[in-house]
Amino acid sequence: MTATRKTALVVAPGRGTYGKGELGSIARLHGARFADRIANFDAQRRDRGQPTVTELDGADRFSVATHMRGDVAAPLIYTATALDFLSIDRDKFDVVAVAGNSMGWYSALALGGAVSVADGFRISNAMGLNSQTHGPGGQVLLQIVDEYWRPVPSLRAQLLGLVAAIAARPGHALALSIDLAGMLVFAGNEEGLAALLAEAPPTPDRDPLRLAGHGPFHTPLMFGSSDRARAELPPSLFAAPAIPLVDGRGHIWRRFASDPAAIRDYTFGHQILAPYDFALSVQVAVREFAPDVIILPGPGDTLGGAIAQALIGIEWQGIASKADFAARQASNPVLLAMGRTDQRAAVTGGQ
Template sequence: MTAAKKTAIVVAPGRGTYGKGELGSIARLHGARFAELIADFDAQRRMRGQPTVSELDGAERFSVATHMRGDVAAPLIYSATALDYLSIDRDKYDVVAVAGNSMGWYSALALGGAVSIEDGFRIANAMGLNSQTHGPGGQILLQVVDEDWRPVPGLRDRLLGLVAAIDARPGHDLALSIDLAGMLVLAGNEQGLAALLAEAPPTPGRDPLRLAGHGPFHTPLMVGSSDKAKAELPASLFGGPAIPMIDGRGHVWRRFSSDPTELWDYTFGHQILAPYDFALSVQVAVREFAPDVIILPGPGDTLGGAIAQALIGISWQGIASKAEFVARQAADPILLSMGRAEQRALVTAKE
């Protein structure tokens, strides 16, 4: 008797996930099975005069200056995510919804069937370039939970109050960029970021981290990127999703009731210019669809902590701390990261 399928939500990772350890992983994990799709991605890059995915993934060594740049990172991350998604064993897992973090929303569009896998690459590749269309500025990551991933009382509110105060100063731009549950990504211009670093209260775990190569994503400073995207990427690329997609507001785009033009407008408007609430998207997904597992495709597995912290934030299935999450993972894993070999083996179809 065949075991019953498990229901799963799939969460697509964003920038910063294809690192030194992932170099060569696209060819190694997918080169034989998805050669035709990789060739399509390569052809799209070649037509734009860009180094191909195969060339970048096959580089002799990882280069921070090259591989972390938006126009290189985005297509590599998208390729790894999409091909991992296509590798999920559908006899074991019924994918009931998809979500993504920041750039991972472009991947989620393809995983959810709102655009084709090939057009998803076109969007991610174009946005890798477009994401560099902004004024001076960037992102800073700050931790707001303790070592057991419980919120430090009052810290989030203090930080957001400081952000609002700095943003109100002449010549200073600062705003919430991404809510990662246990961490906040704040973005702004150089004056705003400098003031934040000078005035931020002590935060646990790590010092505030300036994210290398990142612009002031998910703020009005990205208006040039939004305008360029809407001019270059037509609404005709979009259709209704085949499965529900949860966006950066926690809104669920459902099959049959989603307007493709509205989805296009959100993707290249609000999604670029306003905060991305990743924690809320995960919390809505698990509450709405009650999955047996959450699958995190590659590249890497750095988003696993943020997913766990989002679950802890609502005490999902009684998980209210890092210790409880670790114990649950050991006994009956709820989060399956395809970037980890032992968990990947539980998710992928046998060749």
């Protein structure tokens, strides 16, 4: 170990991170070095009669209708994340823990060694398809922090109260889906979502956003996805992690004290059917493992804001506002996003 080696928390991104700007990035960044890995992923897709990762990443143009669909987005995101993780310069960084956001949990399983990289693709690919097996509905994102990334007083409580009231109405399903610190994602059926959009109090900076192509993730409406996952993805895929994993409850799966069957049960049960507290997972991870840096693999870097807002929520190392975070990034970066060229070079050693 070199004297300059830093400890790192790695956070795997979820849906919505492979966009127009990421088209072709898998081939460009990883095609030469990880040709065998990509060939394995392509073979898994081909065996299921699906377009390969190479074909999808190599398309002439980005298509929202195609590339944002769960059965396409999931394998592309997993591939970019897993290969970025394998590109981290381990002479410079000691990965001490792994977390993920929503479907990024499936990536985290592989990054942490609870499943193999090939089986991580199998799981992500299957869940991308299974994620389309649900009752009617979707997700809406609402911002709850101001322009300085500080919480708007009482807004979180107002929204949670409103959601509980709507969910109590006949025919309305609505619940918290993902807590992103500065933003809350709610999911439900069409009646529940319509009521939320009609009755939500004013939110700062951005209007409520219906997330295109997303189902009612992390709610009981996803029971079909959970059932299919349990039927299709056997216990033999899972092992105890080699690197500690922090899940969407803030629970830590430790290397020598984790039951693989329990990891699988969480992955295909609670993780699908109950809220995913991403902010808490980051906060627990930094408090427990005190990393020098947080590494955000690709694709993209859109999760960076949520990570920063999670740190602000606990005033991690004195970071209490957007300005504090920007100043820290300028002087001694705490967050290294591999979707950014300069920060990527710092993580990979220029590989």
